Amino acid sequence: MIVGAGFAGYRTARALSRLTRGRAEITLLNPTDYFLYLPLLPQVAAGILEPRRVTVSLSGTLPRVRLVLGEADGIDLDARTVHYEGPEGDPGTLAYDRLVLAAGSVNKLLPVPGVAEHAHGFRGLPEALYLRDHVTRQVELAAAEDDPKSCAARCTFVVVGAGYTGTEVAAQGQLFTDAQVRRHPLRSGMRPRWLLLDIADRVLPELDRRLSRTAGKVLRERGVDVRTGTSVKEATPGGVLLSDGEFVDTRTLVWCVGVRPDPLAESLGLPLERGRLLVDPYLSVPGRPELFACGDAAAVPDLENPGGYTPMTAQHAWRQGSTAARNVAASLGIGESRPYRHRDLGFVVDLGGVKAAANPLGIPLSGVAAGAVTRGYHLAAMPGNRVRVAADWLLDAVLPRQAVQLGLVRSWSVPLDTASPELARVPGRPDKHVEEPMHEPAKSQPGGEPARNQAGGEPARNQPGGEPAKNQPGGEPAKNQPGGEPAKNQPGGEPAKNQPVGPGRTEPPGPVRQQDLPSAADSGTSAEGDS
Numbered sequence: 356m357i358v359g360a361g362f363a364g365y366r367t368a369r370a371l372s373r374l375t376r377g378r379a380e381i382t383l384l385n386p387t388d389y390f391l392y393l394p395l396l397p398q399v400a401a402g403i404l405e406p407r408r409v410t411v412s413l414s415g416t417l418p419r420v421r422l423v424l425g426e427a428d429g430i431d432l433d434a435r436t437v438h439y440e441g442p443e444g445d446p447g448t449l450a451y452d453r454l455v456l457a458a459g460s461v462n463k464l465l466p467v468p469g470v471a472e473h474a475h476g477f478r479g480l481p482e483a484l485y486l487r488d489h490v491t492r493q494v495e496l497a498a499a500e501d502d503p504k505s506c507a508a509r510c511t512f513v514v515v516g517a518g519y520t521g522t523e524v525a526a527q528g529q530l531f532t533d534a535q536v537r538r539h540p541l542r543s544g545m546r547p548r549w550l551l552l553d554i555a556d557r558v559l560p561e562l563d564r565r566l567s568r569t570a571g572k573v574l575r576e577r578g579v580d581v582r583t584g585t586s587v588k589e590a591t592p593g594g595v596l597l598s599d600g601e602f603v604d605t606r607t608l609v610w611c612v613g614v615r616p617d618p619l620a621e622s623l624g625l626p627l628e629r630g631r632l633l634v635d636p637y638l639s640v641p642g643r644p645e646l647f648a649c650g651d652a653a654a655v656p657d658l659e660n661p662g663g664y665t666p667m668t669a670q671h672a673w674r675q676g677s678t679a680a681r682n683v684a685a686s687l688g689i690g691e692s693r694p695y696r697h698r699d700l701g702f703v704v705d706l707g708g709v710k711a712a713a714n715p716l717g718i719p720l721s722g723v724a725a726g727a728v729t730r731g732y733h734l735a736a737m738p739g740n741r742v743r744v745a746a747d748w749l750l751d752a753v754l755p756r757q758a759v760q761l762g763l764v765r766s767w768s769v770p771l772d773t774a775s776p777e778l779a780r781v782p783g784r785p786d787k788h789v790e791e792p793m794h795e796p797a798k799s800q801p802g803g804e805p806a807r808n809q810a811g812g813e814p815a816r817n818q819p820g821g822e823p824a825k826n827q828p829g830g831e832p833a834k835n836q837p838g839g840e841p842a843k844n845q846p847g848g849e850p851a852k853n854q855p856v857g858p859g860r861t862e863p864p865g866p867v868r869q870q871d872l873p874s875a876a877d878s879g880t881s882a883e884g885d886s
């Protein structure tokens with residue numbers, strides 16, 4: 356049984372199914388029916404790729420694997436069972452002989468006041484769709500504004516964390532909004548402004564310095580306001596207070612400070628390394644020969660860098676999936692096990708247009724060459740849907756981008772503090788937000804370490820139901836938003852009508868956390884953890 360169908364879990368399922376050829380029953384438990392190719396998510400937010408392009412159907416590509424839709428919420432190691440909740444709230448239990456935990460990671464938070472309420476993360480498809488709509492809407496609303504101050508606030512977009520996620524979001528975002536304004540200029544003649552903040556002294560702080568230089572140059576030439584050595588002290592409905600004392604009026608705060616392991620790893624009560632389940636080089640949990648873990652959720656010894664653990668990247672997760680499959684098969688008497696060993700093959704960072712920063716096999720590239728390598732790499736790395744992705748790229752090269760917002764994902768349905776970033780929150784189902792220890796100082800944590808200092812999961816007070824606080828980044832109040840109760844007899848958890856929500860109402864659709872008051876040391880917002 357495999358929990359999680361991301362890079363690690365999908366590869367495990369695929370490789371194991373080939374290795375065992377029907378001699379083992381393979382079950383894959385995942386909340387969605389698709390594998391998500393996360394590295395192309397910034398292109399979904401920027402309107403280059405349609406969301407289904409970055410998904411790969413699980414049942415369509417894993418014919419010999421039994422897919423169970425659901426989210427594991429408890430693992431009984433002694434009874435060898437996994438308890439889960441299905442997509443319609445129905446509980447279930449699955450028994451296993453071998454278990455591979457590959458549940459990935461979730462947004463990392465820092466205890467900065469207002470961030471949980473006013474920022475949005477970038478870890479799943481719903482958040483990317485939300486951001487695309489939200490940004491489009493802000494520019495459209497700005498275009499109708501008479502007040503230059505409001506117009507400027509709507510057209511100012513703040514991205515925190517200059518790891519590859521934040522860097523790509525800001526780089527693509529500036530191109531996206533510039534294109535929108537070119538076709539429909541703002542009345543004030545203003546240009547949308549993207550700010551990219553990081554506490555570190557350079558963008559892409561965890562990657563090769565040459566990649567940082569290339570990315571920093573492209574961003575600055577493009578007009579992105581890159582602020583290194585800067586973090587956010589407080590987020591408010593009207594903007595963000597920076598660590599240097601400047602207050603930036605904005606309606607958009609994108610939180611890309613990194614990720615931390617899925618809380619399922621911690622729930623096992625086994626030894627952890629910064630929230631990741633400790634495994635040996637064979638990806639097996641010491642003392643539990645039937646339990647394997649890989650990807651972001653696992654602390655895998657880095658044999659190329661003794662004493663360290665492999666970073667949380669797609670590259671490692673994908674290759675660890677293959678090793679996990681091989682070692683599970685070996686434990687069943689098929690083939691031989693081997694330790695996980697993998698050298699860094701370089702990194703690619705898509706900066707939008709034809710620009711990218713890449714260092715395949717350690718060779719630094721910039722400009723069009725890097726752009727071509729980056730796109731080629733993604734096409735080769737995707738386990739499916741390549742033709743559709745390439746077709747979208749082609750269309751984007753010759754046609755103007757579609758700047759329309761469908762408004763299907765609302766602000767309240769993509770809270771920053773959630774254990775399920777892959778699912779948009781739906782009415783009537785409490786969100787699984789993450790409980791974490793309180794009051795420990797945040798550290799700059801390279802390599803995907805867990806965030807510390809999280810507030811303890813109290814519901815926020817005075818949050819309007821169903822939509823963000825008034826003037827909160829997140830846009831307009833939705834009509835008929837749910838107030839916690841699902842509508843009766845409505846398919847798919849449709850919002851009930853006339854629920855007590857909207858501006859001035861006080862019940863959110865589920866718990867929203869109140870922030871702790873941080874110390875100055877807590878507000879570090881380096882983009883660690885996402886490389």
Ligand SMILES: Cc1cc2nc3c(=O)[nH]c(=O)nc-3n(C[C@H](O)[C@H](O)[C@H](O)COP(=O)(O)OP(=O)(O)OC[C@H]3O[C@@H](n4cnc5c(N)ncnc54)[C@H](O)[C@@H]3O)c2cc1C
Pocket residue numbers: 358359360361362363364384385386387390391393394395396397425426427428457458459460477478479519520617619649650651652667668669670671672673703777885
């Ligand atoms: C926007 C973005 C861009 C990125 N770009 C790059 C890049 O360019 N290069 C790179 O190397 N890395 C990149 N990464 C990091 C990379 O995507 C991750 O390191 C990689 O996805 C980790 O693989 P995984 O299988 O451990 O987790 P994931 O790919 O996240 O998969 C985890 C799976 O587990 C499922 N799951 C979670 N909880 C449960 C549960 N309780 N029960 C059942 N299933 C569950 C999830 O739905 C998901 O399907 C990026 C990450 C993001 C967010």
